[in-house]
Amino acid sequence: MRRSIEFFLFDWLDIEALCTRPRFADHSRETFASMLQVCERVAAEKFAPANRRVDTQEPRMEGERVVLPDCAYETARAYVETGLLAATQDYAFGGMQLPTVVETAANVFFAKGGIGLGGGGLLTVGNANLLLAHGTERQRDVFARHELSGRWFGTMCLSEPQAGSGLSDIITRAVPDGADHQSDPLGPRFRLIGSKMWISNGDHEITENIVHLVLAKIPGEDGRLPAGTRGISLFVVPKKLVTPAGELTGERNDVALAGLNHKLGYRGIPNTLLNFGEGRYAVRGAAGAIGYLVGKPGEGLRCMFHMMNEARIAVGAGAAAIGMAGYEASLAYAKTRRQGRRPGPAGKDPATPPVRIIDHADVRRMLLAQKAYAEGGLALALYCARLADDKATGTAVESRDAASLLEILTPIAKSWPSEWCLEANSLAIQVLGGYGYTRDYPVEQYWRDNRLNMIHEGTHGIHGLDLLGRKVRIDGGAALDALCARVQDTAGRAARSGVLSNRGEELAAALQKVCEAARLAWATDVPEEALANATPYLQAFGHMVVAWLWLDVGLVAHHAASASPGGADIDLMRGKLQAMHYFFDYELPKTDAWLRVVASRNLTCAETREEWFGS
């Protein structure tokens, strides 16, 4: 996989150009590549061998403790030692000032080795980044700094048992803690009371402390919680209380582990139900979890989106990484397993030895589909990470453009790999046949692990609504316009390329259909009609986006292959071109069926009455 990642980074996304920016001036292709090499090695040596163990030795509760297998501790330590947690931070903050795109690529190796391992490093980084953006200087110094050093790990606490995707209905309550609550050096001090569900890494003993970022509502003067998402505030709530200097005070905060969720996969990360402020660990003379306000009251969700948008791209990258893991495992199997014979003009000749299954056309189809899905997902994640760098460090124009593109691409970056790299994992099982259905091979675990990705960080349905309900329409369609410009640019270059001109035309036609479908969906300006088929729209949009990126990649590969037909990378380039052709021939045509119901505002599903569902 490293060759593909380096090709994407250096040849396609030209990340060496970032080194001309002051922030990255000390860096070079060599420093980037060496980071990737280290991460590839640590992931292969420490993560991959432990991946089955965390699956079979699921987290369990022993009294009030979460028990994890040793390898969970060892991989977390190995991850911290790579320095990845602080890789993108300022030198002054102990960081390396690496671009986000390199950090994202480096993390792909770990996700491929074991998606649930490493102690949830990405959550910790996202948590710290939020505090760096929205916290006070003291909050940054006390909480973010110790997260980025790996001394403490972080969580995000949004969902509640009665409110999963519906955050406006959360009922965790935050009340001012004492008369002096405004003058705490760590920030305005509150007591939190409520339950938080689906909290990844919500409790463990990998680090000496855990930094929870918690959404809660501050009651009004009437004692009632404000309605809607505008009433949500954000708090930093440490598991163990800390001094303003960042040392443990020795007091346990009132945050109790109420249960573990027993999951289908992704088992290296304990998933918890946490009770804040139930009084089990009453502290400083009272029940209530002590937390410090981050940002302004009522702006909690806006702050949290900082973390969620990062996390969404990371989810997509992780899904693609698991797709790559299944692809490589099934490719290796297909190259050695012998079975059956190819059809010949005179039928099959049983006197010849059986062929390796990679020689069957349908096995090649399943491998090429996996390659197109997994590498396509990878390209998408890296493209978005590169945009994050442009947003943060590009010129004003580059930054604005990147911000627009990220708005509209984030739902795709999260949802597309989650859906199609899961399908890739199913194909990996299919390549292995009966063996793939057993625990003797890793592919069934990949498939189970990957199934989570369509659910967490916003379900498919949520992202469909976000895309068609908001992102294609914000700022008068500015984000969609920015995307169209880039897609058209690629299509235009393909049209002028000669050999790939058909693909350029197909892409331009798909783009046009996707835009037209959105227009027709909203033609009556009735949200319930426009959004009735938001998920099929998300699927079609995603396929168009990935076709665009494959063509963009294909143009680079074509150029490289033409320039150096005998070069060392020729097979890699041919493989990229072949995956691109697969995507255009087998996948892009699927968009018609999805867009059909969007453009016609089909209400078959929406109008099905509840009583008709009976069977």
Added chain:
Amino acid sequence: MRRSIEFFLFDWLDIEALCTRPRFADHSRETFASMLQVCERVAAEKFAPANRRVDTQEPRMEGERVVLPDCAYETARAYVETGLLAATQDYAFGGMQLPTVVETAANVFFAKGGIGLGGGGLLTVGNANLLLAHGTERQRDVFARHELSGRWFGTMCLSEPQAGSGLSDIITRAVPDGADHQSDPLGPRFRLIGSKMWISNGDHEITENIVHLVLAKIPGEDGRLPAGTRGISLFVVPKKLVTPAGELTGERNDVALAGLNHKLGYRGIPNTLLNFGEGRYAVRGAAGAIGYLVGKPGEGLRCMFHMMNEARIAVGAGAAAIGMAGYEASLAYAKTRRQGRRPGPAGKDPATPPVRIIDHADVRRMLLAQKAYAEGGLALALYCARLADDKATGTAVESRDAASLLEILTPIAKSWPSEWCLEANSLAIQVLGGYGYTRDYPVEQYWRDNRLNMIHEGTHGIHGLDLLGRKVRIDGGAALDALCARVQDTAGRAARSGVLSNRGEELAAALQKVCEAARLAWATDVPEEALANATPYLQAFGHMVVAWLWLDVGLVAHHAASASPGGADIDLMRGKLQAMHYFFDYELPKTDAWLRVVASRNLTCAETREEWFGS
């Protein structure tokens, strides 16, 4: 589900008409319905509550024994007590002379309650039916009779570790057992030596004996095994030897349990590796498992297809049943879980209470899709079972027609529900969100259980080759012609119906495209070109077939709804019509993308060289 099954059987497939045939003369709607009721009750009371237990208490080896949880024994006993094992057999043979279509429907309840429970009754019935068709009178009396009474259970032993789908490469060897081997009353006696892989119910203590049907090759005079599938013979090999009167002799046959496969799902059925004749249980003074030839030497595979074709329809019915289980579970959840609000012209109003999630359009889409997949799969299985009855008991013309249709529909009946009811189970998880990803709800198990169905009894790839390589072409296309006649008949009736005339046109167009694609695939008469996209062809063909059945069902539902708009069944009829509309609007259009590569003989996958797959 029973109401839908009764609607399919009585209103759509008119199985009461079968009662005019002499074989079923004692039966009536009442006897059929009472069998279904009994099975529904036993499945609900005994199977469903045990389904999670067999998942968590996986079969394990203790010394040479397979240990199963108590519920595996209890459900097997309950299944035997329903009388289903012999339900379709002659009265003289202890049977009830029930039609196959009723037996199939009855089994759906058990598969829905717990696909791996009941001791693998369908395998036992299939095994016995093969012996009834191809065995000697003594073999029928000794082996089949005791299988159908539930005293012994049966297996099918085809695959070997080195030869899964490639049966021509099996190396299990059968040599004549002594000079008197031709005169054994149980059939020509051989000694078998070899390993058989993926043997469901290959060992257990649920019954006092196990009847293995084993494919093996008889060496030629040069001592070498004949090449190809034409060299395969069939043997009945009991785990414990029996007298010609069907009593145990007290001798253990030389069949050893070599291992259990640890599967992703479907865990109620122990899946085994068996060593035949390794000498562990040397018997009558020698190593080698004693087996009796069934049918003629070299005709083993032809005989085995008797069982395989039955099993393939049963696999499809089972996949549909699991689809129904997930559908019902997610429907129940969607009706009670409250979350979020519907989009209104003025946005969402947080002051209103959250709605039940069934009120979200995308949740309705996921429910209606599940309904269309699962009930569509059920309709397909029942239609094929009805054809099996016509083949066995219809007039000569009916029988010939049914045989033709079964030839071409069997690959669809097996593969379509395996693929789309798995997708239904994934949607069931998605409806439940995070909860669906936990073991607190049953849907994740359904998804794991169902994943097997695309693999066993012939993989998707195998069925694609069977369909496009053989079934659409046999007898000059006679089977395809028979199917076209039925599809056109339905399309014609729809066209004349007025309100469903569009659907009739869409179906006719889809049929035409499916036929045309097959013609174009074979236009160059080069198998490697024609079959390069056999799996996408299988998918398109399957969607066309299910659209046809949905329209056929829809016409009946439409008629019933029009005739009795205030009737008790009106919601059931509306639901069927809605699922049909969903299928035509959301699913049938997908066939274009699949057929495109077939019709153009796209060789992108086939021509991808091995070295290009590197990443």
